[in-house]
Amino acid sequence: MSVLNILITILLPPLGVFLKHGLGGKFLINLILTLLGWLPGVIHAFYINQE
Template sequence: MSIITIILNIFLPPLAVFMKHGLGKAFFINVILTLIAWLPGVIHAFIVND
């Protein structure tokens, strides 16, 4: 995982997931989690971008 991916995972989780997986199920799940609360979106981004 590059430093840019780590920074995006923290500050813009949906963008990080989009860059790795595109407009798929993982992206929309991450958007929902990020809108509900920021921390679940960050955790999901780190898990998905393993």
């Protein structure tokens, strides 16, 4: 992951997932997790972006 991608993933987790995987199930799951709490969204985004 590049430094820019890491910063985007920390600040806006759904955007980080969108840039790597586009609109789809992973994005929607991350959006819901981020709405429930910022930290679950960040954890999920880092996990998804490592795949």
